[in-house]
Amino acid sequence: MDLRWLIFYLVSVGCVSAAENCSYKALIEYLGLDNSDVLMTSLRPVHNWTTPTTVLMNLLVTSITEVDEKAQSISTQITIIIGWFSEFTRWNPNDFCGINMSSIKKEMVWIPDINIIESIKTEFATIENQHVKLFNAGIILTSNTFALTSACKMDLHQFPFDAQSCTITLQSPIHTSNELLIYPFSDSSFLTLSSKKAFQTQGEWELLTINISKGQADTIGYIQDQLIYTITIRRRPLLYVIIFLMPVFYFLVLDVASFFIDSSGGEKLGFKVTLLLSISVLLLLLKDMLPSTASSIPLIGIYCVVIFAVMGISVLETIFVNFLMAKGNQTFSVEAMESTSALSDTVKDPSDSVADSTEEHPYTPEAILKQILVEFQAVAHQNQKKKKPLSWTRVAKIIDVIFFFLYLITVIAFLISLFISWFA
Numbered sequence: 001m002d003l004r005w006l007i008f009y010l011v012s013v014g015c016v017s018a019a020e021n022c023s024y025k026a027l028i029e030y031l032g033l034d035n036s037d038v039l040m041t042s043l044r045p046v047h048n049w050t051t052p053t054t055v056l057m058n059l060l061v062t063s064i065t066e067v068d069e070k071a072q073s074i075s076t077q078i079t080i081i082i083g084w085f086s087e088f089t090r091w092n093p094n095d096f097c098g099i100n101m102s103s104i105k106k107e108m109v110w111i112p113d114i115n116i117i118e119s120i121k122t123e124f125a126t127i128e129n130q131h132v133k134l135f136n137a138g139i140i141l142t143s144n145t146f147a148l149t150s151a152c153k154m155d156l157h158q159f160p161f162d163a164q165s166c167t168i169t170l171q172s173p174i175h176t177s178n179e180l181l182i183y184p185f186s187d188s189s190f191l192t193l194s195s196k197k198a199f200q201t202q203g204e205w206e207l208l209t210i211n212i213s214k215g216q217a218d219t220i221g222y223i224q225d226q227l228i229y230t231i232t233i234r235r236r237p238l239l240y241v242i243i244f245l246m247p248v249f250y251f252l253v254l255d256v257a258s259f260f261i262d263s264s265g266g267e268k269l270g271f272k273v274t275l276l277l278s279i280s281v282l283l284l285l286l287k288d289m290l291p292s293t294a295s296s297i298p299l300i301g302i303y304c305v306v307i308f309a310v311m312g313i314s315v316l317e318t319i320f321v322n323f324l325m326a327k328g329n330q331t332f333s334v335e336a337m338e339s340t341s342a343l344s345d346t347v348k349d350p351s352d353s354v355a356d357s358t359e360e361h362p363y364t365p366e367a368i369l370k371q372i373l374v375e376f377q378a379v380a381h382q383n384q385k386k387k388k389p390l391s392w393t394r395v396a397k398i399i400d401v402i403f404f405f406l407y408l409i410t411v412i413a414f415l416i417s418l419f420i421s422w423f424a
Contacts, residue, residue: 022097030096031089031134033108044179045086045110052178055112056083056185057170059229060194061210062145063201067152067164067233069290073120074152074166076231077200081143083185084112090138100136109140112180117169117226118150156290159298160240161422163208163232170227171217177225184212184227191229204239208232245300248282248307251275252411255311259404263321263396272315279308299422306414310407317403321396328393 028034044053058081066075086109093100109132116122123146132142152166172180186194191210199207215226255275261268283304290298 021095022099024099024102027091027096027099027102028104030091033089033104040088041107041110043110044175045088047087050178051087052181053112053175054085055114055180055182057081057114057182057227058185058191059168059170059210060191060198061207061231062195062198064203064205064207064233065147065201067154067205069154069156069159072152072154073149074164074233075147075149077145078148078168079143079145079198080114080170081141081185082112082114083139083141086110086138086140088138089134089140091136093136102134103131104134106130106132106142109134111142113172113174114170114182115173116148116150117171118152118167119148120151121149123147155296156298157296158422159290159300160235160237160245163234165230165232168229168231169215170229171224175224176222177216178223180225182225182227183214188212204236205233206236208234240300244282244285245303248279248304251278252307252311255314256408256411258314259400259407263318263325263400266322269315269318269322272311272318276308276311276315279304279311283308299418303418307411310411310414314403314407317399321400324392324396324399328391328396 033040046053060079060081061076062079063077064074065077068074089109091099106129111132129142129144132140134140148168150166150168152164154162154164156162170182172182188209188211191212192207195210196207209232211230211232213228213230215228217224217226255272258268258271258275261271286301286304290301
């Protein structure tokens with residue numbers, strides 16, 4: 001009887017022990033994570049200090065919130081997935097009823113310190129993840145989502161048809177490459193595809209690719225491992241084409257059309273000056289768009305400056321042509337006055353002529369024919385004066401036609417070469 005009770009007792013204790021091993025609590029106690037152990041939370045999880053800790057990382061870009069060309073910075077929302085190997089958190093799932101993973105507080109284990117070199121400001125976009133996931137093979141996995149503002153050197157030469165490449169460099173500020181090795185968890189194509197699927201914004205910028213490369217930094221004689229993510233983005237230029245490029249082009253077309261306005265009045269000059277002032281207003285808008293510290297002049301700046309210059313030269317040409325036309329009109333007025341004076345001296349009043357002729361040769365056929373001949377000569381002299389070419393007016397018209405063709409050829413050649421450079 002005592003033997004049967006002893007067997008029952010042993011079986012009951014075994015069942016209880018087996019049941020207790022099926023809990024996460026038993027697993028945590030087995031791993032020694034239930035107390036504040038400095039070995040688990042502050043030191044690298046290796047038995048031999050010469051063994052480097054391998055860290056695997058993924059970086060996903062889920063949105064691009066702002067690109068500041070003047071400050072040369074980019075604001076993004078990123079998700080960083082970090083996994084590393086710990087020699088202190090391995091167990092056999094068969095000893096714990098098949099448990100092969102568990103979630104614990106991140107304060108209970110050592111976390112690799114990985115910083116972003118280009119970071120200007122980093123904030124958690126959502127509530128910070130307070131847990132990590134343990135796997136029986138000793139792998140620890142966690143992820144966090146950040147609102148990151150990082151420095152990005154931008155080349156605005158082809159603005160607004162530009163594409164920018166910004167780097168995010170992950171590096172440990174403390175551990176050397178002998179202590180901490182950083183590797184990518186996935187390849188570039190997987191990260192690009194996953195980021196595009198998770199992209200939450202459809203703003204001015206479009207995500208093209210995310211490339212991964214390895215690097216090393218020499219910090220005071222110590223080599224540190226780096227993982228460099230190069231994010232390539234492209235600007236959607238439709239807004240700038242509508243509000244800036246097309247208005248400037250329309251003003252240029254109107255300036256070309258203004259050559260067909262009659263130069264005799266002042267409407268042509270006033271119209272051209274109005275177009276020039278309109279271009280000046282658009283140049284002020286361009287000043288607010290582009291940084292003043294750009295290493296090279298953007299093509300859009302060349303586009304506006306050249307068009308502004310040729311329109312300014314066109315205004316000067318119009319002023320010069322108006323001056324020649326006015327001088328030609330003044331010469332015509334003087335010649336007309338001289339012709340009128342000569343005619344008045346040559347052709348007298350018919351009654352006086354008849355009277356004088358009557359006194360000298362009263363109604364003789366010779367006198368009448370002589371008077372008719374004199375009148376014909378006066379009329380011929382007046383017609384010859386009117387047909388005399390006005391030299392200044394003619395020069396003004398020739399200059400205006402030649403300048404128009406040169407202006408048109410210059411503008412067409414400039415626009416073709418500019419667009420080739422823009423889209424090359």
